[in-house]
Every structure is written in C-alpha cells, then in structure tokens.
Amino acid sequence: MPVPLHNVSINTATLGYKASIRETVDAIAHAGFGGIAPWRREIESGAARTIGRYIRDAGLRVSGYCRSTYFPASSPEAWSASIEDNRQALRDAAELGAECFVLVAGGLPNGSRDLAGARQQIADGIAALMRDAAALGVPLAIEPLHPMYAADRSCINTIEQALDLCTLLDPSGIGPLGVAIDVYHTWWDPKLEAMIGRAGRENRILAYHVNDWLDPTSDLLMDRGLPGEGVIDLSWFGNCIRDTGYNGLSELEVFSKLLQNTPNDQLLKKCAASLTAL
Ligand code: ZN
Numbered sequence: 531m532p533v534p535l536h537n538v539s540i541n542t543a544t545l546g547y548k549a550s551i552r553e554t555v556d557a558i559a560h561a562g563f564g565g566i567a568p569w570r571r572e573i574e575s576g577a578a579r580t581i582g583r584y585i586r587d588a589g590l591r592v593s594g595y596c597r598s599t600y601f602p603a604s605s606p607e608a609w610s611a612s613i614e615d616n617r618q619a620l621r622d623a624a625e626l627g628a629e630c631f632v633l634v635a636g637g638l639p640n641g642s643r644d645l646a647g648a649r650q651q652i653a654d655g656i657a658a659l660m661r662d663a664a665a666l667g668v669p670l671a672i673e674p675l676h677p678m679y680a681a682d683r684s685c686i687n688t689i690e691q692a693l694d695l696c697t698l699l700d701p702s703g704i705g706p707l708g709v710a711i712d713v714y715h716t717w718w719d720p721k722l723e724a725m726i727g728r729a730g731r732e733n734r735i736l737a738y739h740v741n742d743w744l745d746p747t748s749d750l751l752m753d754r755g756l757p758g759e760g761v762i763d764l765s766w767f768g769n770c771i772r773d774t775g776y777n778g779l780s781e782l783e784v785f786s787k788l789l790q791n792t793p794n795d796q797l798l799k800k801c802a803a804s805l806t807a808l
Pocket of ligand 1: 739783
C-alpha cells in the first residue's frame with residue numbers, strides 16, 4: 531500500500547538546494563508532503579529559530595537535521611573542534627524542532643590507516659554529545675553508511691554495528707540515541723531483516739530514508755534512483771520497518787545529479803508518484 535504523502539518527508543538534498551530554504555519549505559508543503567529534512571548549509575547562514583517557526587507554520591515536521599561534522603580527526607584539538615561544531619548544530623536542530631540529528635560519523639583521518647582508532651574516536655565523539663542531546667531534546671541518529679564509504683564518510687557500516695554502539699553508550703536504552711536506516715546503505719546486508727527487528731525491539735529507529743539503488747550505478751554518491759527505479763524491494767523493506775511499530779515519517783533522500791536538474795515543482799510531483807513503490 532502506498533504511503534500517504536503526509537507521512538513522507540523530503541530531504542532537501544533531493545532538490546539540490548536550487549531555491550532558498552523558505553521557497554523550498556513552501557514548495558514541499560504545497561506539494562502535500564508532511565515533512566522536511568534540511569541541511570546545515572541552508573540553516574547556518576540564517577536563524578535556525580526563525581526558519582524552524584517558518585517550517586512549523588507551513589505545517590511541516592522536521593524528520594531530521596543533516597548532518598554531523600565528522601568525528602575522526604588527526605589531532606585531539608581537531609577532534610574537540612568537531613565536537614564543538616556538532617554541539618552548535620545540535621542547538622540549531624533543537625530550534626528547528628528536528629526529530630533527530632543525523633550522525634554521519636566520518637571515515638579515516640587524512641593519511642591514517644587506523645580504522646579501529648577512527649571507530650573509537652566516533653564512539654568517544656557520540657558519548658561527548660549525549661548530554662547535550664538529552665538536554666536539548668534532540669536524539670542522535672547514527673546512520674550506518676554503505677561500506678564503500680568507510681574511508682571517507684563513515685566507518686559505521688551496518689545497522690548491527692550502529693546498534694552495538696547504541697548499546698555500548700546507552701545500555702539502559704533511555705538515552706537520546708538510535709539509528710537512521712537508509713535503504714541505500716543497508717539493503718545488501720544479509721542480516722537486514724534481523725537487524726531491523728532488533729532495532730525495533732530496542733526502540734532505536736529514529737529515521738527511515740528512502741530511495742533506490744540503480745543497476746548500473748554511474749556514480750557512487752550522486753546516482754541514486756527514485757523509489758521503484760532500482761533493485762531494492764522497498765515494499766518489503768517498508769513493511770519490515772513498520773512491523774517494528776515505527777510510525778515516523780519516511781524521508782525521501784535521493785542524491786541524484788540527474789534529478790536535481792528538474793524544476794522543484796516537477797521533481798516533487800515525481801517524488802509523490804514514486805511513493806507507490808513504498
Ligand atoms: Zn540517509
């Protein structure tokens with residue numbers, strides 16, 4: 531069954547930042563969607579509080595705020611700077627009314643081959659943000675990324691690894707910590723169904739990102755498909771997510787050079803039409 535529009539959020543990367551954040555909010559609300567996931571580049575030049583009010587007045591929820599500064603760094607000073615940067619972003623996320631702050635954790639520091647060390651820096655970084663996240667009421671959503679990004683974007687690569695990190699840092703399960711599950715990054719995982727089930731039982735699913743894997747894929751970052759254009763069984767995937775009791779928004783996050791060239795009103799119509807695949 532297609533997901534109703536008001537249960538779907540548009541990640542603004544899908545639209546390619548062609549318009550101002552206010553115009554983008556208007557277009558998404560006008561098209562009938564229920565939420566938006568903005569990026570820091572759109573918010574940090576303006577006032578998060580004012581933009582947050584503008585989004586709420588348009589009747590939209592903020593399914594997530596994208597995204598963290600990478601944690602792994604070449605020096606303790608650079609690591610601390612990343613924490614401070616993330617604290618400011620968390621404050622902005624709170625003013626936006628974001629339902630989570632998305633953590634894309636980072637890969638290896640420049641010139642490093644120390645994968646275990648990078649993962650430790652990520653764990654320490656998330657631990658350092660938990661008190662702020664709790665005080666601000668913005669949960670931290672660890673987004674595992676496909677392993678092809680382990681070197682440069684995130685060396686947290688499976689739902690299981692992200693859940694283990696949640697258990698380690700928040701063993702009681704009451705902390706502001708969970709996972710963002712993106713179909714693009716996780717569809718290939720032989721443990722997918724089991725780990726979605728575990729994430730649900732542990733009450734950790736904070737966001738669900740939807741798009742499709744094109745075959746062939748011409749670019750590993752900017753060639754995602756709209757739902758239904760690729761090889762992921764999104765109907766099955768969505769049922770798995772909803773069977774856990776997750777009732778948050780489904781966020782359309784389609785990084786695509788090709789789609790970005792489409793005018794926003796037409797592109798949002800295409801997005802709406804693609805929901806039948808969910
Ligand atoms: Zn995502």
